Amino acid sequence: MNTVLTQAFGVVITPWKLVGYLGVFLFAGRWFVQLYASRMHRQVMMPRMFWYMSIAGSVLLLSYFTFGKNDSVGILSNAFPLFVALYNLYLDIKSGDIKSGDIKSGDIKSGDVKSGAPGGAGD
Numbered sequence: 001m002n003t004v005l006t007q008a009f010g011v012v013i014t015p016w017k018l019v020g021y022l023g024v025f026l027f028a029g030r031w032f033v034q035l036y037a038s039r040m041h042r043q044v045m046m047p048r049m050f051w052y053m054s055i056a057g058s059v060l061l062l063s064y065f066t067f068g069k070n071d072s073v074g075i076l077s078n079a080f081p082l083f084v085a086l087y088n089l090y091l092d093i094k095s096g097d098i099k100s101g102d103i104k105s106g107d108i109k110s111g112d113v114k115s116g117a118p119g120g121a122g123d
Contacts, residue, residue: 001068016068023060026053027081048092054085 001015030053037045058078065074 014068016064019060020064020068023057023064025057027057027061030054030057046092048089051085051089051092054081055089058082058085 003014005013005015005018007013030050033047033053034045034050037047037050058081061078062075062082065071065078
């Protein structure tokens with residue numbers, strides 16, 4: 001996995017770096033999902049996809065920092081968000097509080113949308 005795939009402008013690309021880049025893309029991209037849901041509902045919303053992307057991004061980044069770089073700082077900085085995302089996803093699924101009246105067909109295709117603000121939908 002440390003085989004050099006390509007090198008451009010001084011940046012060496014290995015399979016482990018691709019794993020890391022995908023993790024960063026998912027971990028950062030979750031905020032665009034949250035932004036989209038909030039804009040669609042004109043209030044703070046946390047779609048379930050946010051937690052799925054957090055978990056996937058954290059697992060990929062943990063893999064990269066553990067096996068690709070052996071970097072304890074990267075491991076610690078990604079382990080905590082993984083546990084928080086797992087717990088929040090557990091609570092989201094456990095609540096079973098589907099707000100079908102809050103979502104128009106086609107708004108968000110993956111997962112239920114939950115309000116993240118007091119006084120939001122369903123409060």
